[in-house]
Amino acid sequence: MAFLELHNIHKSYYLGQEEFPVLKGIDLNFELGEFVSILGESGGGKSTLMNIIGGLDRNFEGDVMIDGTKLDHKKQKQLDDYRRGTIGYIYQAYNLISHLNIVDNVMVSLNMTTLNSGDRRKRAEELLTKVGLGDQLKKHPNQLSGGQKQRVAIARALASDPEIIIADEPTGALDSVNTAEVLEILKGIAADGKLVIAVTHSQDVADHGTRIVQLVDGKINDDMRVRPAYDVAQPQPAFKSKPLSATASYKNAFQHLMYNFWRNSIIMIGTAIGLFAVMLFTGLGNGVNAFIQDQISSMINPTSITVINNPTGKHLSSTQLQQKMSQYANQPQKLLISDTKLKKLNTVKNVDSVEAGYQFSNFTLAYNKKNVTGSNFQTWTKAYASDTVKSGHKPGNNEIAIDKNQAINLVGSDYKKALGKTVSLTLATVTKNNRPVQVHGKVKVVGITSGGQGNSIVGTNYTTMRRLLERSHAVTDANFVSVNASSATKVKKAAEDIRNLKDNGKYLFGATTVGDILDTVNQYVQIASIVLAAIAGISLVVSALMIIVTMYMSVSERTKEIGILRALGERKKDIRRLFTAESLLIGVFSAVLAVVVTWLIGSGLNSMLYGIVKYNMVQITPGNVIGTFVIALIIAFLAALLPARRASRLNPIDALSAD
Incomplete structure (x- = not known):
């Protein structure tokens, strides 16, 4: 059996609709x-017959049998399996991959074998040495002569270790010396x-074979035995x-990316700019959030709940x-908390202490004929x-703490020097009959606060x-209560229990925690960060388009390479x-x-801003870094889908014939 x-x-x-027969019953x-x-x-x-034998042409009539098995x-x-394991190609135009050196060109085929990495490289070098290129191993195809390129193609x-070697006009581009050498190598292979x-x-080339099949007008015109076929041993293959x-x-x-690194670097820089902008704005949002949290936490006890x-x-x-x-700005009496209501707060679980307090929107301090006004006066509680x-x-009794x-x-x-001085305090409120009244008193300065970033903290x-309110016949009911939770983990539960307190079916209180304040502020900061990052993200769309264009260009430039890889058995x-990839x-x-x-620009910004705010305003987290890589990979993957699909659908025969 053949x-x-x-x-x-x-x-x-x-x-x-017109048919042109090429092979007519072979x-x-x-x-x-x-x-x-x-x-x-x-x-x-x-060439058409060779493409059918080599498994490249699928559209024909008839049967191809390999060792007694029909090839479908x-x-x-x-x-793909057939080309990978049974067929080896040698082309007139060599069809070497330009961005690979000659060892790697041979290893393209060896990468589809069971040999390990070291053995693949060893075999590639041995084959190149066998065809006379042992001293050229580091060269690329463009550094070789025509005869040397054909030797590389033979080694590949x-x-x-395929059983069938197809040589398509193997000496067509060679001089007489190289032609003779290549023909001797082909004889040795047989x-x-x-x-x-x-x-x-x-x-002349045909006469070097053991048999000549003459093909004329798509038919076998002659099949002549020139000399006997060589004896065939049956050694077990060392690999599959x-x-x-x-x-x-x-x-x-x-390897291809590095070969065209400088061209690809333009794409990388363009994509990196978009990723950098998104990352920087996200890091800035992290820093602003952390800064606000630090500022609020430095002024407010985290276990405190403000009740109104x-x-x-x-x-x-x-x-x-x-x-x-805001609807009750002109009805302050509706915001007052009676002593009766205060007692209900003591019944809430997870509450350590309940402190009534007063808060006024405007006040005046006077000392030695100097007056200063403020907009936030609040009695001292554990909330600070x-x-x-x-x-x-x-401050204790008859004492006050004022802002720096x-x-x-x-x-x-x-x-x-303000410490120990007695100052005059004046503020406005209302009487029990809701009539305006001025409250006056003298208090001793015993503490100086620093609200930071313009926040003024003043209070007795x-x-x-x-006592000052009573003396001025002003209303004495508290307008807020500072409740301290038993621990930081109990704050949210205690606040919700306070909001749920009822009297005659009506809810009595509202409750605000440090977490509520931070959540609100952080929400606005995050929205701003997202908007800025989204604006910066527009450049990522441009980057994706650049990658798509680059990939399509790469497919066009590497069309012949795609044909070579498919002919070697790649799927x-x-x-x-x-x-x-x-x-x-x-x-x-x-x-x-x-x-x-x-990191570099963020570090520079932090150095400049630290002298102003004493805080690192750009904070890049591991999550930001991971997110950046994920975004980059998603963009790159999506950008490659259409070009990669187009490359895989190229007809190997057409691809091999591309210029």
Whole structure:
């Protein structure tokens, strides 16, 4: 039984409805150890026949048998396996991959074998040495002569140890010396037990084979034995073919990326700019959030809950109640909390202490004929952080703590001189009959606070303020209550229990925690950060378009390479993965560049701003870095989908004939 059999092969091309037959019933048998020359003029069907034998052409009629088994040309996977494990190609135009050196060109075929990495490289170097290129291993194809390129092509064809070597006009571009050397190499391949099929239009080349098949006008005109076939031994192969691994695809993609690094660097920089902008604005949002939290936490006890009267009687969140408060600006009596209501707060679980308090929107301090006004006067409670007073101590009876800025306005730049001074306090409120009244009193300055960033903290204790209100016949009911939770973990539960307190079916209180304040502020900061990042993200769309264009250009430039890889046995998915991998590598390098640039610029901004706010305003978290890489990979992957799909769908025959 012959190793390769062709039965009744017919092939036609069509121009519109018109049929042009090329092969008109080819019947041939081939044995291992033969060097068969297919001789014929151009247009006679030689290359078409080779494409059918090589598993590249699927649209024909007839049967191809390999070692007694029919090769089904309708099954793509079977053809890929066949080309990968059985066929080796040698082309007139060499068809080497320009961005790979000659060792890597040979290893393209070896990457689809069970050999390990070291053995693959060793075999590639041995084959190149065998064809006389042992001293040229580091060179690229463009550094070789025509004869040397053909030797590389021969080494690549032999790499996976295939049984059939197809040589399409192998000496067509060579001089007489190189032609003779190549023909001797092909004879040696046949002598090693391979089936060598050479397509040629030269009688001199054909005479070097063991058999000449003359093809004329799509038919076998003559099949002549020139000399006996070589004896065939049956050694066990040292390795087998296998599908290309993902690692090999990524390596090939990386090699091409590096070969065209400077062109690709423009794409990487463009993508990195968009990623940098998104990352910087996100980091700035993190910093602003952290700064606000730090500022609020430095002034307010995190276990504190601020309680106010709920004049609506409805269950409202802290945000909803704050929005309603503007409706009662001219009805302050509706915001008062009676002693009866105060007692209900003591019944709430997880509450450590309940302190009534007063808060006024306007006040005046006077000392030594100097007056200073303020807009936030509040009695001292446990709501203030322990380090709110920067100089002196918190106020006791008939004492007051004032802001650093207030102290400077009263006594000059040496603000600590204000400690121990007695100042006059004036503020406005109402009587029990809701009539305006001025409250006056003298209090001793015992503490100086620093609200920071323009926040003024001025206040007496509750006892002192109540005495001043009583003396002025003003209403003495508290207008807020400071409740301290038993622990930080109990704050939210205690606040919700306070909001749920009822009397006659109406809700009594609203409650605000430090977390509520931070959540509201952070929400606005996050919205601003998202808007800025979205604006910056527009550049990512441009980057994606740049990658798409680059990938389409790469497909066009590498069309012949795609044909070569498919002829060597790579699957459609391998081609898709090759271009997707290159795009993903562009995304990774872009993300790395973006992270480095963001870190450098962020560090510079932090250095400049730290002298002003004493805080790092750009804070890049590990999550931001991971997010940047994820965004880069998603953009790169989506951008590569269409070009990679187009590359995988190219017809190998058409791709090989591309210029």
